[in-house]
Amino acid sequence: MTDTDPRQMNGGYQLDLFGAEPEPAPVAGPAPDLDSVDLYILNLSGGKDGLRAAALALEHARASKAEERVYTVHASLGPLEWPGARANGTYYPGSSELAALHSRALGVPPERHIEVRRTRELEGHRVPYDLLTFIAERGDWPWLGKARWCTGDWKTALIYGAFTSLVRFWKKKLDRPVVCANVLGIRADESRDRKNRPALRTTTDNSARIVHEWSPAHHLSTQAVKNWTDQRNLPHQWCYDSLPGAGDWQGSSRCSCSLCVLASERDLLLGVRRRPRLAELYAHVERVRGVPFNPNTSMAALIERAGLPGAPDPGIVIEDEGPEFDALKNAVDAALRKPPKRRRYVPRSGPVLPLCADCPEESEQ
Template structure:
C-alpha cells in the first residue's frame, strides 16, 4: 500500500481506504471525546465494514485525568466527561464494550498524572523537546497496551502484526499538522508494523462540525457556550482543558471555567520559574480572564472531586523537591504566581487585585 500524500479521499468507502484497513490485523481508533477523533474513527469504521474486518477494530482513550474536561451538571442535566463521551462514541460506532480501552498512567498502582510529571521535571511540553504530553502519555501508553496482543499474534502466525493507528489530526489545526502526511509508517520490527493514518486530515473544521451535527453524533459540552447549547461557541479544542498549544481565547475560557485548575498550573509555573506557555504565563491569563471583555464561561466548575484533590496533593509533593531538569534561562514572560497564592479556595474575582499588584514578578 502506497503512503503518498493525498492518496486517500475523505469518503469512508474510498477503495484505497478499504484496501488499507482490510490489510490490518489490529485497527486502533483513538478517541479523545473530541469531534476530530470521532470523524476519523467513523471513516475507518466504515472502511472496516466494507472490508469485512470490523472485528479487528479497537477504540482507545488515553486519559490525562483531571487535566481533561470533566463531567458537569447544569439545571439537573449531567453532561459527560471526555472519557465518558469517548466510550459513548465507541458504542455508537458499533465497537463492542470489551474492545474499548481507557488507559491512564500510574505509578505504584496510583494514577500518575501529566501535571505531576511536569512538576517533577520542572518544565512544560513546549520547551523545544519532544511533545511528551502526546508521545509518552498517549502513543507509548497505547502501544504498550497492545504489546501482549502483538506478541501473541507473532507466536500464532509467525509474522509481525500489522497495526493501523487511526488519529483525528487535521491540516486545519496548525502549520505542523498541515505538514504531516496522512499515512506514514512509524514502527517496523519483528513484532509489529505500525502505520499511522489520518483519514480526516484534509477535512475542514466546518465540515467536521456539519458532519457531526447532521449525523446526530453527540459532541462534548466544552465546545458550546454553555452545556447543552449545541452552538459550537465554546472551546475550539477538546481533551486537556488548558493546553499549552491552545489559542488565547480557549485558554481564557478554560481559566474562567476551571479556576482551581488554572491556579494549580500557576502554582507549578511559579515554583519552577517557567511559564506554562511560551507566549504567556498562566498567572497573566488568570489576570486577563478577570477583566471585562473576557469570554463568558457559561459554566464554572468547582473541581471539588477526589480525583482533583489527589492531583493537588501529588503536584505539591513533587514541587517540594528540586526539579529533575533545570529551567532554561529566558524561557518566557515573567508574570508568575506570587508566593502564598495556592489554589485552595481561589476565585478569579479574588485574584484580580492580587495579580495586578504582582504583575512584575
C-alpha cells in the same frame, strides 16, 4: 441527553451514525492496504475529530469484512481533561465517558474499548500519575518546538503498551510482525504542523509490529466535521459549546487538556474561567519552578486577563471538588517540595519568572 449516567446509556446513536452512508465515504489521500491490516486501533479523545476519523476508518474496515479486528482506545489524562458537567438538571459526560459513548455509537463491542491512564507505585499501591505532577517534578513544561512529551509519553506510549499483549498473541499466531492501523483524528485545518503531516505514514517497523499512522479525516474542514456530527445527532463534548447543551459550537475550539500549552489564547482564557481552581494549581507550579506555562505567556497573566472585561463568558464554572482533584493537588504539592529534576529552560524571547523565596534549589541535572 437526559440526566442519566452515560455508562448506562444504550447504543441508540448507532443507527444515525451509519444510516446515511451505506457505502464507504471517500477518503482523500493515501490509506493503508486494509486487507493486510491485522489490528485497527481507533483513537478516541472524546473530541469531534477522533470520532469522525474513527467512523471513516471503521466503514472501510467493514467493507473489508475486518470489523472484528477493530478496537477503540482512549488515553485518559484524568483531571486535566474536561470533566463531566451538570447544567439545568442534565449531566454532560466528561472526555473519558464520551470516548466510551463514541465507541458504542460506532458499534464497537464494549470489551473492545480500552481506556489507559498512566499510574505508578506509591507506598505499595498503584495510583494515578498525572501529567501536572510530572511537570511539577520535572520543573519544565511541554512546549511546541522544544519537546512535546505530553503526547508521546502520556498518550502514544501508553496506547502502544496497552496493545502489546494482543500483538504478542497475533505475532505468535501469524508468525510475522503484526500490522496495525493507528487511526488518529488529525486534520490539516488545525495547524500548519498538522497540515504538513502526512495523512499516512509508517511510525514503527520492527520484528513485532508494523504501525501505519492513518488520519483519514485529514482533508476535512472543521465545519464539515461539525456538520457531520450534528446531522447524525451525535453527542459532542460540552466544552465545544458556550454552555453545556447549547449545541452552538461557540465554546472551546478544541477538546484536549482543559488548559493546553498549545491552545489558542481564547481557549485558554475560557479554560481559566471554566476551571479556576485548576488554573490556580498551574499558576502555583509556575511560581514555584519559575518557568512560565507557555513560552509567550504565563498562567498568572492568563488568570489576570480572564478577569478583565471582554474575556469570554465561561457559561459554566467547574468547582473541581472531589477526591480525584484533591489527589492531584496533593501530588503536585508533594512534588514541588523537592528540587526539580531538570534545569529550567526558557527561550530568550520568552517571559522569565523569578523563583519564589521558599522554593527548593534547582537541580543541576
